[in-house]
Amino acid sequence: MRTDMCGDLRATDIGRTVAVCGWVARRREHGEHLAFIDVRDRTGLVQCVVDGAHDLRSEYVVRVTGTVRQRPEGTTNADLTTGDVEIGDCTVEVLNAAEPPPFPISDRVDADENVRLRYRYLDLRRDRMQRNLRVRAKVNSALRTSMERQGFVEVETPLLWTPTPEGAREFVVPSRLQHGSFYVLPQSPQLAKQLLMVGGVDRYYQIARCLRDEDLRADRQFEFTQLDIEASFVTQDEVLDVISEAVLDAAEAVTGNRPDPIPRIPWVDAMERYGSDKPDLRFGMILMELTEVFAATEFNAFKAPCIKGINAAGLAADYGRNKLDSLTDRAKQLGAKGLVWLKVGDGGALDSPVAKFLSPQEQEGIVAVLRAQPGDLLLLVADERHKVREVLGTLRNDLGRPPVSDGPYRYAWITEFPLFEGLDDQGNPVSAHHPFTMPHPDDLDLLETDPLKVRSQSYDLVLNGWELGSGSIRIHRADIQSRLFKTLGITDEEAQGRFGFLLNAFRFGAPPHGGFAVGLDRLIAILAGEDNIREVIAFPKTQSGLDPLTDAPKPVADTVLRDLGVRLLPPPT
RNA sequence: GGUCCCGUGGUGCAGUUUGGAGUGCACGCCGGCCUGUCAAGCCGGAGGUCGCGGGUUCAAAUCCCGUCGGGACCGCCA
Structure with missing residues (x-):
């Protein structure tokens, strides 16, 4: 249907007969027999000279055939990558007409968020969004390449998972075949990837979707994407090296420059020097x-x-x-x-x-x-x-602090987090990361005597003051896990009930292992120069969790509820 | 659960502090003119439930209360 992409045409193409397809971005009419139309596709704009543009309107879908030619002296446009040339002797075929868009398809104006999301397919036509999607694709690709090169194997894990009462609020999915029982959507593949280690996968990674039913923010959506990894027989330093390599590869793929090696800062130093566990090192x-x-x-x-x-x-x-x-x-x-x-x-x-x-x-x-x-x-x-x-x-x-997306990119590892953060209502310590985090070997004996002083083998990755992710070396030995549960005030019975499947697996020869997860939406947003992750997600939700495009979430028919064995309560008054 | 900002023709804004006729700007849209523009230009035109509901007032886009929606943040996010 087409021979070239609009944004690719250059002086070297002069003389070629080409066909391009795209949308009419603008038209400039100069009387009956001369008009210019800018045709846009995902690569950019090219000017087409046509004999009258009366039947063309903004956002009409067209196929233009013609000859690439040098623009006349003094009419080149340095603002366009294709500005030295134009397509002349054009035949324009209208593939589809279009209504005027509800907001300009332009980077110059920022439309209302609600309208942008209701017509996201139009929003995505804008250069900015096209660019962001491609940054995202580049990052994903670079990360996959990096992980493969480092010997990691991509394994997919279930979306229909089992409730784990710790941590973030989970999205719940009623079971049709087992009335009264529920799956949950995973807040992360944490336990699944640890089972993969017991399964001998050794080096796992996944670009994984995670779901948490918590309030939304500029840097938080219900569903988000992580580069999730787990490896066996590794030290903390080896995990940090793997992730450092991956995120530096990603930054290099996007910007063309490899950022400096990532400094490692003990948590207590970060708190003392910056007063934050996610310090912005740019100032x-x-x-x-x-x-x-x-x-x-x-x-x-x-x-x-x-x-x-x-x-x-x-x-x-x-x-x-x-x-x-x-x-x-x-x-x-x-x-x-x-x-x-x-x-x-x-x-x-x-x-x-x-x-x-x-x-x-x-x-x-x-x-x-x-x-x-x-x-x-x-x-x-x-x-x-x-x-x-x-x-x-x-x-x-x-x-x-400068805006998060202002350069330069200053990564930091924050290490040796405390194992616990404060006490709960019953006076028991609360896990800072999760209850499978390995204590620092030097602090093991403090578990029973002074738990709040225990450091852990856990670590965060920070970029320009945004937390990009966290990870830890896990407990693989039953005796240490048991001591930890005791410190947390969790009885063996409770632990069996909550995490029995994992503890059982660990009885069959769990290797020492540890891992990490990088929040990709945040990483990509920063690399794309955006300060909100909605800008790098094709179809995000609003702050109140609505999708103006589909109107989700919506009520479902009574018959659907009946099949699921679910009955609605009357709305709260 | 809480705090703050925003909601005005299709779009972006001004107007709200100090109530007085839907007033203004830019873009877009429709029609006309225009043979080298490129955010084309010129002329003309259409287009409004001032988010919604209630209250105060002779009079409300403007003041008050409530509500819905968007955004930022606190709580929350092992």
Whole structure:
């Protein structure tokens, strides 16, 4: 039907008779016998010179045959890849007429999200979306190639899975053949891939769809895609190497440049330096330790277990009283008792409401530790250590963080996460990752004595302040798993009920294993320069979980419910 | 469950603070003119439940309450 793609035509094609197919992007009429139409396909636009365009309208589907020729002197268009040439002597065949689109098929205007999604098939015609889909395809392809090269085998796992009461809320699927029982859609292939390790697959990967019935965000959809991997007989470093290779390959495939090797930062360092377990390494403003400086302070607000400060370099002039007050409000909102700000004057003197409470030695200490220069704005928080980290980490992002999709790409591995995060209502520790995460070998004996101090062999991958994924070395030995369940307050019977199939499998020779999962929607969004994963998903849902295109979710017929053995409750009042 | 922003011809916006005739801008659409444009240009025209419901008022796009939808965020996301 066609000989060429619109966007591919170049001066080297001059003289060829070609046929292109696509949509009428624009037409420019110059009287009865001269008109230009721009024909668009997924590769771009080409200008066709036609003898009148009266029967053509925007988005008509056409097949144009003609001869590629050099554009006349002075009429080339440097903004188009095809701008040196045009198709002349055109015959235009209308393959299909079209109504005017409900919004312009153009990158210049951003239509209402609801309208974009209702007419997603039109939205997808836009350059931006075409580009994003192709970035996505490139990433998928690069990852597959990388994983294959590294000896991994793609295995598909079930979508109809079994409920696991831990973790994210699951989508539930009623069983027609077993009334009263339900499948769930997997929040990840976690347990399936561990079974594959017991099955001797050794090196598994999958570009896997995962489903979680949790509230939606710019970086979260109900269904999302992970590069999921699991490997046997590996150390943590080996897992990190495999994933590093894969994501650097993906970035290189998209951008043409290979980002720097990915630094590995222990969790406690990330929290101390950036106040976050997903630090954005594109900017500094490190949280500096001031506790020692105020060891003997007379200033009551600084008689605290931990004092840290950040230096918002050069921002003193930008922050007048109002903005400083709202920063203070923000800090209090985050749970701080207060926020101390100091501006560094021209002579290096500190200008601050609390300056008079600080000794000269303390003031010098602040300047030295924060490497303060005239014009800098210094922000200090004194409190419990975890609170100081959290508040200053948030302020650091508020003050310094560029949009997520701005370059450069700064990946980071965060390692040695705590095994547990806090206590539940019954006073039992809560797994930070999941209950099959291997404790750090040096901390095993703390399981029974000081569980909250136990580090784990788990790790996150971060890119420009977005969490891209997480993984861990798993527990493969029954004795350690049993100790962990005991620490979590889970009895052997409960464990059997919840994860029996996995624990049974582990009795038959489970190899040491570990893995990781990379959130591809987020990775692709960042590589595509988007700050919302909807932009890299062909058919996403709105924030309230609706699909304006199909109107899903919808009620189903009573007969369907009857077949499933399901009865609806009256709507809540 | 909560906080904040948004909803005005097909599209994007202004108008809302301080109530006074559906007022304005740009694009698109329809018709006409136009032989080198490229976000073509010029002339003319059509097109409105100001998301929806209620309230206040002589009078509501504008103020108040509720509700629906979109977005950002908190909670939630082992």
